[in-house]
Amino acid sequence: MYELLMVLLANNGRCIYCNEPSQVMDHVIPFAQGGADSLTNLVPACDTCNNLKGDKTPPEWFMSIELRDRWCGNNGAPQGPGPSLRSLYEDTHHQCLDILDRIDEVLAEIANPRRRSWFFDRYWHAASRPPRWRIAFWRGMVAEKAQEAEAAGWPPLPPPPPPKRYRIDRSQIGRLLVEIPPDETD
Numbered sequence: 001m002y003e004l005l006m007v008l009l010a011n012n013g014r015c016i017y018c019n020e021p022s023q024v025m026d027h028v029i030p031f032a033q034g035g036a037d038s039l040t041n042l043v044p045a046c047d048t049c050n051n052l053k054g055d056k057t058p059p060e061w062f063m064s065i066e067l068r069d070r071w072c073g074n075n076g077a078p079q080g081p082g083p084s085l086r087s088l089y090e091d092t093h094h095q096c097l098d099i100l101d102r103i104d105e106v107l108a109e110i111a112n113p114r115r116r117s118w119f120f121d122r123y124w125h126a127a128s129r130p131p132r133w134r135i136a137f138w139r140g141m142v143a144e145k146a147q148e149a150e151a152a153g154w155p156p157l158p159p160p161p162p163p164k165r166y167r168i169d170r171s172q173i174g175r176l177l178v179e180i181p182p183d184e185t186d
């Protein structure tokens with residue numbers, strides 16, 4: 001679960017493809033194409049983009065929709081005079097490189113060891129495969145804290161306080177346990 005939060009809240013909690021709030025983890029290289037099910041291959045996405053992308057890599061997906069919709073329209077027939085398929089391809093190529101840059105940035109954000117520890121230390125205990133409503137609940141609860149932590153440079157958890165120690169106070173009738181002050185040595 002902490003890994004899910006780490007991915008969903010990267011990129012300011014937005015879908016990497018369309019900038020809507022993220023809902024799921026998207027495999028950059030699709031699982032069906034042999035992509036790893038690991039944090040080096042997972043980015044935040046919305047349901048819609050995740051479904052539309054399906055079993056394609058980001059360049060395959062982007063090229064296919066751009067070239068089909070902008071040059072051909074949805075029925076596959078070229079749309080009158082306009083940019084050639086070649087110039088449209090070159091144009092799309094540059095936009096596609098921008099998307100790949102963004103993916104690299106977000107994967108680097110997710111790999112940041114300080115950020116990773118921050119999520120692990122606080123949320124390692126949460127269920128690993130929670131139902132969707134619980135994901136939305138956790139996401140909402142953690143989003144603001146994560147933003148503050150990012151601004152503070154992902155501070156580590158403070159060390160736990162030392163355990164309390166007691167001694168038996170024999171001056172009392174009955175034996176009373178008295179707490180030993182933390183600064184007192186034996």
Ligand SMILES: [Zn+2]
Binds near residue numbers: 045
């Ligand atoms: Zn999206």
